[in-house]
Amino acid sequence: MLIERSIPTGQVDVDEIDQMRDSDTLPDEHIKTSGLADLTDEWLTIIGEDPDREGLLKTPKRVEKAWQFITSGYRMDLQEVANDAVFAAEGSEMVIVKDIEFYSMCEHHMLPFFGRAHIGYIPNGKILGLSKFARITDMFARRLQVQERVTTQIAEAIQELLQPLGTAVVLEGVHLCMAMRGVEKQHSSTTTLAMRGAFKDDARTRAEFMTAIRQRSVTL
Ligand SMILES: Nc1nc2c(ncn2[C@@H]2O[C@H](COP(=O)(O)OP(=O)(O)OP(=O)(O)O)[C@@H](O)[C@H]2O)c(=O)[nH]1
Numbered sequence: 054m055l056i057e058r059s060i061p062t063g064q065v066d067v068d069e070i071d072q073m074r075d076s077d078t079l080p081d082e083h084i085k086t087s088g089l090a091d092l093t094d095e096w097l098t099i100i101g102e103d104p105d106r107e108g109l110l111k112t113p114k115r116v117e118k119a120w121q122f123i124t125s126g127y128r129m130d131l132q133e134v135a136n137d138a139v140f141a142a143e144g145s146e147m148v149i150v151k152d153i154e155f156y157s158m159c160e161h162h163m164l165p166f167f168g169r170a171h172i173g174y175i176p177n178g179k180i181l182g183l184s185k186f187a188r189i190t191d192m193f194a195r196r197l198q199v200q201e202r203v204t205t206q207i208a209e210a211i212q213e214l215l216q217p218l219g220t221a222v223v224l225e226g227v228h229l230c231m232a233m234r235g236v237e238k239q240h241s242s243t244t245t246l247a248m249r250g251a252f253k254d255d256a257r258t259r260a261e262f263m264t265a266i267r268q269r270s271v272t273l
C-alpha cells in the first residue's frame with residue numbers, strides 16, 4: 054500500500070493511521086514523498102549542520118515520516134473515526150474517560166505540547182465506544198494547535214456525534230515552547246476546559262466531573 058506523504062490534503066482512514074504509527078517499518082518505496090524531506094535537508098544546512106554527514110543522511114526522510122504522523126489529524130473525518138460505534142442505550146448517568154494521553158504541536162513555535170485529556174458526557178439515548186474518545190482526542194491533537202482549540206473541538210465533536218445532555222472536556226498540558234526556550238518554566242502546566250449543556254449550566258454536575266477526574270486512575 055502507498056502511504057500518501059502530502060501534508061495535509063486528502064483523507065485518511067483509521068486503519069491507515071494505525072499503519073502510519075508503524076510507518077518506520079515501511080520500506081521507502083511505499084512512501085510517496087511530499088517535499089518535506091528536501092526542506093529538512095535545507096533546514097539542516099541553515100542551522101549550520103552538514104546534511105551529508107553519516108548520522109544525518111536518513112534524517113530528512115525520518116522527519117518527513119514523523120510529520121506525516123504528527124499531522125495525520127488533518128486528514129481524518131469524525132464520522133470515520135467514530136466508525137458507527139454509536140450505540141443506543143437507556144439511562145443518563147455520567148460517563149467519564151480520563152487520563153487519555155495526547156501529543157500535539159503548538160502552532161506558534163511548532164514545538165510539542167502534551168499531557169492528558171479527560172472527557173465526560175451525560176448520555177441522551179446514545180453512547181459512544183470508549184476507544185473513540187481517545188481516537189477523537191488524537192484526531193484534533195495531531196495538528197498544529199493551541200490547547201484551547203483542541204479542547205473545544207473535542208467537546209463539539211462529542212456533542213455532534215451523541216447530542217448528549219452535556220459534555221465536559223479538560224486538558225492538562227505541558228508546552229515545550231515554555232519549558233525548553235522562551236520563559237523556560239519547566240514546572241508550569243496549562244489546564245483548559247470546555248463545558249457544554251449540563252456541565253455548563255449545573256455547578257453540581259460540573260463539580261462531580263471535576264472531582265472524578267482528580268481521583269487516582271485504575272492501573273493495570
Ligand atoms: N493560548 C495559548 N498560547 C500558546 C499555546 N501554545 C503556545 N502559546 C503561546 O503563544 C505565545 C506566542 O507569543 P509571541 O510573543 O508571539 O511569541 P514569542 O516571542 O516566541 O513568545 P515567548 O514564548 O514568550 O518567548 C506564547 O505566549 C506561547 O506561550 C496554546 O496552546 N495556547
Ligand SMILES: [Zn+2]
Pocket residue numbers: 159160161162163164228230231
Ligand atoms: Zn509554542
